[in-house]
Amino acid sequence: MSFELECPIDFKKVNENKVRLTALWVLLVVVLFVYTRWNVLIALLVVDFTYRAFEFDAYSLLNKLSDVVIFLVKIPAKPIDQAPKLFAAKIGLLFTIAILASTYTSYQTTTIVLSGILIFFAFLESFLGFCAGCYVYTFFQKILK
Template sequence: MATELECPVDFITVNENKVRLTALNVFILAVVYLIIPHWIIPAFLSIDFFLRGFNFGKYSLLNILSEKEVQLFSIKPKPIDQAPKRFAAKIGFIFSVAILAATLFNFISAGIVLAVILTVFAFLESFLGFCAGCYAYTFYNRLFLKSRKQAVN
């Protein structure tokens, strides 16, 4: 049986090239964290992912930086629905908070493992245009719907 992806959709478009530049900036910050695991990096990422994931993207420093990069390099816009990107930002927020907590409580190895996962996802989005958000959303929906159906029966 073939598995079909389910992606959130809200019919509001954003510039995919800007999103990919934001992912590149996340990738860079995550790599820096892997080299120097300091709490300030996941704290910054937590705030930034929160802003982007919960409709305050205009205040996101990484969004602002990416917009400047788009203008500086004269990159043409490529419209894409924002809902999968917002969902992915919410997942990034959860990862960043977990990395921050691991760092603050001196679970450096756990923070590194989570940061590697975040780095891989940021790399996939930035360099390959592959958003793992739809896969996570599909998994989340199937898990949630399955447990919900079982609760009803």
């Protein structure tokens, strides 16, 4: 039995280095949230993921921060298809909404578990260039067929 990934494709390109740097900012913000419990941090991520998930990247604070670092450090662009990253941003949006909801409903264990999962996937993307979105997408495609 073979396993073949079915990643979404839209033939629009984004800079993989920028995506990975943005994932690092997500990781740092969620770690800071876990440490401080400042709900505003997760609320800001909800807004930022919304912008990125629905292609309003120009309004994303984390993307702007990544642009500045890329410009200052002169990190070269590495084109990659944007569709898997949009799908991953939508999953990130769902996670941050769930984290915010669990925080406001005092489900602390759920908040920590969801935050840990988001940290883990942001780490994978940022440091290893591993996008779990394709695996999730493939899983859903197989279920829906």
